[in-house]
Amino acid sequence: MAIKALGEFIADLQSRGRYTFTRKEAADFHNGSSPAVKKSLQRLAAKGKIVLIHRGFYVIVPLEYRKRGILPPEWFINDLMGFLGVQYYVGLLSAAAIHGAAHQQPQEFQVAVASSIRDIELSSLHIRFFKKAHLSSIPTAQTKTATGYISVSSPGSTAIDLVAYERRIGGLSRVVTILQELRDLLDPAGLVEAAEAEQSLAPIQRLGFILEKMGQGNLVGELRKWVASKSSRPTPLQTGSSRKGSRRDANWNVIQNAELKGDL
Numbered sequence: 001m002a003i004k005a006l007g008e009f010i011a012d013l014q015s016r017g018r019y020t021f022t023r024k025e026a027a028d029f030h031n032g033s034s035p036a037v038k039k040s041l042q043r044l045a046a047k048g049k050i051v052l053i054h055r056g057f058y059v060i061v062p063l064e065y066r067k068r069g070i071l072p073p074e075w076f077i078n079d080l081m082g083f084l085g086v087q088y089y090v091g092l093l094s095a096a097a098i099h100g101a102a103h104q105q106p107q108e109f110q111v112a113v114a115s116s117i118r119d120i121e122l123s124s125l126h127i128r129f130f131k132k133a134h135l136s137s138i139p140t141a142q143t144k145t146a147t148g149y150i151s152v153s154s155p156g157s158t159a160i161d162l163v164a165y166e167r168r169i170g171g172l173s174r175v176v177t178i179l180q181e182l183r184d185l186l187d188p189a190g191l192v193e194a195a196e197a198e199q200s201l202a203p204i205q206r207l208g209f210i211l212e213k214m215g216q217g218n219l220v221g222e223l224r225k226w227v228a229s230k231s232s233r234p235t236p237l238q239t240g241s242s243r244k245g246s247r248r249d250a251n252w253n254v255i256q257n258a259e260l261k262g263d264l
Helices: 002-015 023-030 034-046 077-084 092-099 155-164 172-185 188-196 202-213 221-228
Strands: 020-022 050-054 057-060 088-090 109-113 120-122 125-131 140-145 148-153
Touching: 002 020, 002 023, 002 034, 002 057, 020 023, 020 077, 023 034, 023 057, 034 050, 050 077, 050 120, 057 077, 077 088, 077 109, 077 148, 088 092, 092 109, 092 148, 092 155, 092 172, 148 155, 155 172, 155 188, 155 202, 172 202, 188 221, 202 221
Parallel strands: 088 148, 109 125
Antiparallel strands: 020 057, 050 057, 088 109, 120 125, 140 148
8 A cells, every 4th residue: 555655665765764745755755656656755744754844844742743744844944945946044033043142042943045035834843034145155064953953143243134134033122132132142243243244234334233232241351343344334223113312322432222122
């Protein structure tokens, strides 16, 4: 029977530490008709043994994760991006959590990609994609997971992204809280390296201002010099808020139109 054959196929993948496969791989293994393979995959999915994440791409769900309904995204994100042929890195709140900022665990897995991809929304899985055109230049690190390695933005690049996308990840206060947890992982050279990879100067100005106000003047000294060497424009600390009556910080050319508050 096709379902038995595919069950053996899945068991073999798991025995080799692999938890993803494509529909083409399943069809090649079974060597049967397309309708029969499709029906077998549907039966396995109904039993909760596999999950269709993207058209033609499946994730195996071992018994210990059956109640949860899906594996942790970091177990399969590298395979998914390879299947889609899209360059990526795990970023923003998900990268911060991987780096150790666990105060506020993200409710979704956040991934920066080089081209537009529709978010993945399943009952037990939420993957949010953020397009970043110059993604290939961003400093990243290969981080070990249970199934291999994934690409994660460096602490410096993570900090810049958090500021750049602050309105989409919970606001400025949440960003400040996470930066409070990340500050020990940040270093002057890493911040400048991350800044040099960016196309927009504004989030770098805002990040430098925030870190300095957090008492990290020694950390951002080199970054301040780097910003001073550029033709920066006045940028609001909080985008989308009024600038009226707000002071401008001369070091970072940042308009102080919001208060900095964190939860730590």
